[in-house]
Amino acid sequence: MGKRLEGRRALITGASRGIGRAIAEEYAREGADLFLVATGLKQLEATRDAALQHGGKVEIHAADVSDRDAVEGMIAACIDRIGGMDVLVNNAGIYKAARFVDYTPEDFDTVMQVNTYSVFHAMQFALRHMKAAGRGKIVNVASTAGKWESMNQGIYNTSKHAVVGMTRCAALEHARDHITINAICPGFVETDMIDQFSVHAELNGITPEAMQKALVDRVPIGRMLQPVEIAHLAVYLGCSESDGMTGQTITISGGMRMG
Numbered sequence: 001m002g003k004r005l006e007g008r009r010a011l012i013t014g015a016s017r018g019i020g021r022a023i024a025e026e027y028a029r030e031g032a033d034l035f036l037v038a039t040g041l042k043q044l045e046a047t048r049d050a051a052l053q054h055g056g057k058v059e060i061h062a063a064d065v066s067d068r069d070a071v072e073g074m075i076a077a078c079i080d081r082i083g084g085m086d087v088l089v090n091n092a093g094i095y096k097a098a099r100f101v102d103y104t105p106e107d108f109d110t111v112m113q114v115n116t117y118s119v120f121h122a123m124q125f126a127l128r129h130m131k132a133a134g135r136g137k138i139v140n141v142a143s144t145a146g147k148w149e150s151m152n153q154g155i156y157n158t159s160k161h162a163v164v165g166m167t168r169c170a171a172l173e174h175a176r177d178h179i180t181i182n183a184i185c186p187g188f189v190e191t192d193m194i195d196q197f198s199v200h201a202e203l204n205g206i207t208p209e210a211m212q213k214a215l216v217d218r219v220p221i222g223r224m225l226q227p228v229e230i231a232h233l234a235v236y237l238g239c240s241e242s243d244g245m246t247g248q249t250i251t252i253s254g255g256m257r258m259g
């Protein structure tokens with residue numbers, strides 16, 4: 001079998017660390033040319049160096065994805081510097097845990113801007129480009145928090161539910177345009193973001209170690225996922241193998257809530 005993303009040009013946000021970095025490396029391994037985005041260039045250099053080992057073109061770009069003008073500029077720069085954008089992976093995100101009644105309006109704005117408005121802005125500009133190009137694929141990294149309720153992270157869940165909603169609606173509107181739009185909904189993945197679960201330990205009056213154990217105990221396979229496991233699904237959704245799938249929000253959670 002040839003490389004599954006050969007000839008595809010992919011823009012990946014939040015590519016400096018965690019899940020985004022793993023997606024960048026797997027996309028590079030599968031032959032894609034890459035345009036990698038995070039808030040700072042310095043943070044992206046290690047991902048670029050790892051991706052370049054696979055021989056494709058890799059460009060890095062600093063942008064705050066919550067800023068609509070920056071997102072428009074990011075997509076224009078991608079098309080200019082790697083020759084197009086066949087796949088958009090909206091992965092950048094932030095997490096904020098608190099009791100629902102303790103969140104501030106500023107918390108709500110910040111989380112919604114980075115997790116939700118970013119996806120709205122990027123999908124709008126990308127869809128205009130992909131429609132004109134006659135094909136495209138969008139992969140949104142949502143969360144199981146976009147499908148379920150959770151304790152003490154209500155604003156985060158709200159931001160991800162909106163991503164799930166946008167994924168389905170945009171997919172329906174563009175189903176005849178040879179554009180697929182799907183979301184990945186990971187459970188617990190071992191990245192920097194999961195370190196912020198220490199706030200849950202404080203809220204529950206337990207140690208961070210006990211909190212970590214409580215999380216893992218909820219996962220039927222008995223461990224957190226690794227970023228590369230999410231990246232494998234992102235490869236499938238970015239390549240032609242998934243052409244018959246659109247508007248789906250795929251849970252990858254180690255078996256939490258089967259079905």
Ligand SMILES: NC(=O)c1ccc[n+]([C@@H]2O[C@H](COP(=O)([O-])OP(=O)(O)OC[C@H]3O[C@@H](n4cnc5c(N)ncnc54)[C@H](OP(=O)(O)O)[C@@H]3O)[C@@H](O)[C@H]2O)c1
Pocket residue numbers: 013014015016017018019020037038039040043063064065066091092093094114141142143144185186187188189190191192193194
């Ligand atoms: N880890 C989990 O358990 C888990 C579970 C479900 C869903 N997710 C989702 O998966 C995605 C990736 O999470 P992760 O765990 O890999 O998190 P992470 O390790 O904290 O990485 C987050 C990435 O997003 C970037 N980013 C944050 N704010 C940004 C902004 N305003 N503009 C541009 N880039 C920005 C960061 O770049 P900088 O270097 O610029 O900070 C970084 O590359 C997120 O959408 C998250 O909600 C994670």
